[in-house]
Structures are given as structure tokens and as C-alpha cells.
Amino acid sequence: MLAEYEIFVRALEEGSLSAAARRLDLSPAVASRRLARLEDRLGVRLIERTSRRLAPTEAGRLVYDRAAQLLEGVQDLEAVVSRRTTQARGLLRVSAPTSFGRRRLAPLLQPFLAAQPRLTLELNLTDAFVDLMAEDVDVAVRIGSYEAADPLMHRLAPNRRVLCASPAYLAEHGAPQTLDDLRRHAQLAAENQSTWRLEGPEGPVVFRARSRVRTNSSEVARELALAGLGVALRSTWDVGDELRDGRLKVVLPQYAGSSDVAIFALTAGRARAETRVRAFIDFLTGLYGETPEWDR
Numbered sequence: 443m444l445a446e447y448e449i450f451v452r453a454l455e456e457g458s459l460s461a462a463a464r465r466l467d468l469s470p471a472v473a474s475r476r477l478a479r480l481e482d483r484l485g486v487r488l489i490e491r492t493s494r495r496l497a498p499t500e501a502g503r504l505v506y507d508r509a510a511q512l513l514e515g516v517q518d519l520e521a522v523v524s525r526r527t528t529q530a531r532g533l534l535r536v537s538a539p540t541s542f543g544r545r546r547l548a549p550l551l552q553p554f555l556a557a558q559p560r561l562t563l564e565l566n567l568t569d570a571f572v573d574l575m576a577e578d579v580d581v582a583v584r585i586g587s588y589e590a591a592d593p594l595m596h597r598l599a600p601n602r603r604v605l606c607a608s609p610a611y612l613a614e615h616g617a618p619q620t621l622d623d624l625r626r627h628a629q630l631a632a633e634n635q636s637t638w639r640l641e642g643p644e645g646p647v648v649f650r651a652r653s654r655v656r657t658n659s660s661e662v663a664r665e666l667a668l669a670g671l672g673v674a675l676r677s678t679w680d681v682g683d684e685l686r687d688g689r690l691k692v693v694l695p696q697y698a699g700s701s702d703v704a705i706f707a708l709t710a711g712r713a714r715a716e717t718r719v720r721a722f723i724d725f726l727t728g729l730y731g732e733t734p735e736w737d738r
Contacts, residue, residue, distance in 0.1 A: 446480040453477065459477065459496070531558075532560075533564060535581075537583070539568075542679065585706075587703060588703070598704075600732065605674070606692050608689065611667075624694065629652055638699070
């Protein structure tokens with residue numbers, strides 16, 4: 443019976459029965475049957491289909507309010523009980539930046555999933571800053587300004603950034619010796635990353651990069667630097683391997699990206715997801731640390 447109320451509530455929240463079915467890992471046919479059984483038992487129609495999305499009937503609004511409270515209560519109860527064990531279960535929804543998620547998260551998940559066999563992970567990679575509550579995300583891995591006082595922010599690792607270029611570019615154009623000198627070199631940056639906030643001998647400096655190639659992709663800027671087309675400001679998690687094997691060289695080492703930028707996890711603070719979120723945060727903290735692998 444509770445499952446029937448759940449598909450009804452999720453259908454209204456998702457805007458369609460098929461989306462609710464995907465969220466609950468059901469087939470559309472099963473979801474439709476459960477909703478039909480609920481309407482038959484109550485003897486009323488609960489949902490109307492508009493041209494854009496599902497909408498509750500008058501009776502549906504009353505049922506939704508009570509059923510949503512009931513489901514939240516069950517989730518809170520499960521959260522209280524699950525706090526007594528370190529074994530996470532259920533669905534954990536995680537968002538991460540595209541390149542970081544592909545290079546520094548996805549290939550390293552095996553130990554976490556092996557330790558949590560009852561947990562299902564949904565990993566969405568996007569460079570947009572998602573709204574955790576609106577998009578029902580439990581954890582968002584982010585790279586940006588970190589506030590230690592925020593209880594929903596969990597620092598995972600420093601985000602060290604360096605100016606770098608390929609040996610081929612430096613052989614042809616020489617290495618810049620000053621920031622004024624850098625302005626005469628080709629610069630490479632994605633459209634939303636053209637303001638380089640640096641820290642140098644004279645303190646904080648803002649350098650406006652005029653990228654030789656316009657792109658909305660940070661990964662493209664990285665590949666352009668490797669191809670010898672200019673100087674880029676890159677995070678060491680992104681180019682640590684290339685710096686190590688010599689495919690990129692640090693230029694102007696006296697300047698680095700602003701130190702107030704870190705890699706951190708932002709959580710939604712939902713009680714029902716506390717155990718699985720805590721397990722994931724603990725895993726990430728141990729995985730990276732203050733001296734992550736790419737900086738060793």
C-alpha cells in the first residue's frame with residue numbers, strides 16, 4: 443500500500459509517471475498499475491494530465507499532502523535506524539564537474555562500491571552548479587571558494603593551479619618572465635574561466651586572459667595547451683600527470699592560482715540520506731587528503 447502512495451507522490455514531483463518510475467527503478471507498466479490500484483481503492487481520480495505535466499485533482503491535492511508527510515516520516519525513521527550501522531543502502535545521487543568526475547572520481551570508485559554492496563550510485567557529470575534540493579541531489583563535488591564554517595561543506599583537497607605551457611610552445615616563443623610579458627603570449631581559457639585570480643610576490647593579482655581560441659569547454663583549453671597553442675592556468679588534478687612526464691612545463695612559478703579555492707563536497711542535509719552521504723564523504727576525504735596523488 444505504501445508503494446502505491448509513493449508512486450503517486452513521486453509522479454507529481456517529477457511531472458510524469460515515467461520519470462517517477464525511473465526514480466523508483468520500476469517499469470512504466472508497474473508504476474501505472476500501482477497508481478490505478480490506488481485510485482480504484484480510494485474511488486477517486488487523483489491525477490489529471492495537462493499538456494505539459496501531471497497535475498493533482500482536488501482530491502489528489504489532499505492525498506498528496508498527507509502521503510508526502512507519511513513518506514517523509516518513514517524516511518526519517520529509516521535514517522534514525524540506519525545511523526546505527528556503517529552499511530549504507532539505497533540510492534545516492536552525486537553531481538561532479540565533468541572533467542574532474544571523469545579523471546579523478548569515476549576510475550576510483552571500486553573500493554567504495556565494494557564496501558557498500560547495498561548502495562546504488564547515480565553519478566551525474568556537469569559543469570553547471572546544480573541546485574541540490576530542486577534536482578534531488580545528495581552530494582555535489584565542487585571546485586570553488588570553500589567556507590569552513592558552513593556545515594554542509596566538506597573540504598576534500600586543495601585545488602592547486604599553475605600557469606603552464608608545452609615544451610614546443612616554449613621552444614618557439616620563449617617562457618614569459620613577468621605578467622606583463624605574459625600579456626604578449628597566447629593565452630588559453632574557457633569562456634567562464636578567463637579571469638585568472640593569482641597570488642604572487644606582490645600579493646593577489648587579477649589577470650584577464652584573452653584566449654586565442656574561444657571555447658566553452660575547459661577540457662578543450664587543456665588539449666590546446668598540450669598541443670602547443672599557448673599558456674593556460676590549470677589545476678594540478680587536471681595536468682599533474684602531464685607536468686610529471688614533461689608534456690607541460692610550469693611557467694612563472696612565482697604565481698599560482700588563489701589559495702581560497704578548494705575541492706569540496708556540498709551536501710543537501712537530508713536526514714534520510716545521512717548514512718550513505720556520510721559513507722561517501724568519508725571515502726572521498728580518505729581518497730584525496732591534503733596532499734592528493736596528483737601533487738605527490
